[in-house]
Amino acid sequence: MEKEALVAAARKMVAAPSCYAGLKAAGEAWIAAVGTEQEAGAAKALKVQLDDCVGDIDGFIAFAGSPTGEQVLGGHEAAQGAVAAAKKAKAAGTKYCICDACTNGGVLLDHEADWLK
Numbered sequence: 001m002e003k004e005a006l007v008a009a010a011r012k013m014v015a016a017p018s019c020y021a022g023l024k025a026a027g028e029a030w031i032a033a034v035g036t037e038q039e040a041g042a043a044k045a046l047k048v049q050l051d052d053c054v055g056d057i058d059g060f061i062a063f064a065g066s067p068t069g070e071q072v073l074g075g076h077e078a079a080q081g082a083v084a085a086a087k088k089a090k091a092a093g094t095k096y097c098i099c100d101a102c103t104n105g106g107v108l109l110d111h112e113a114d115w116l117k
Contacts, residue, residue, distance in 0.1 A: 001111040007031055009107040010046075016100035023053040023101065030115075043116045046108070054105040057090045060097035 013019055014027040026042070026049040033042035055063075061083055063069045070079040082098075089098050096106035108115065 001107075001114045003034065003115065006108060006111060006115050007034055009104040013101050013104035013108070016104070018099040019101035020049075020053045023049040023105065026050075040117060047112065047116050050105050050109050054102045054109060055097040057086055057094050057096060057098070060099070060102070061086045061090070 064082040
């Protein structure tokens, strides 16, 4: 995957309200380091955060269907809508949580050979 597309995915990831602070910081540092001598180190730090923070689709389905998920997602109806959307995405082959942070972080994970060197 082209580096520009990967940087675009990283920008979407860090802009997502669901992006954890550590992942956001690592993503911003990598974006700033692309094309510099610091890129390799920033990429390694980003990979650690991606591995720690990007959730899988089954984990999201379980979370959204839980009482905590209902509370975080804005109530029972919103959570059930999220569960339905996630199950539909899973059936279509999605392997990561469907939030913007995980979706775009998943792009980076799926193409790590193109940016992690």
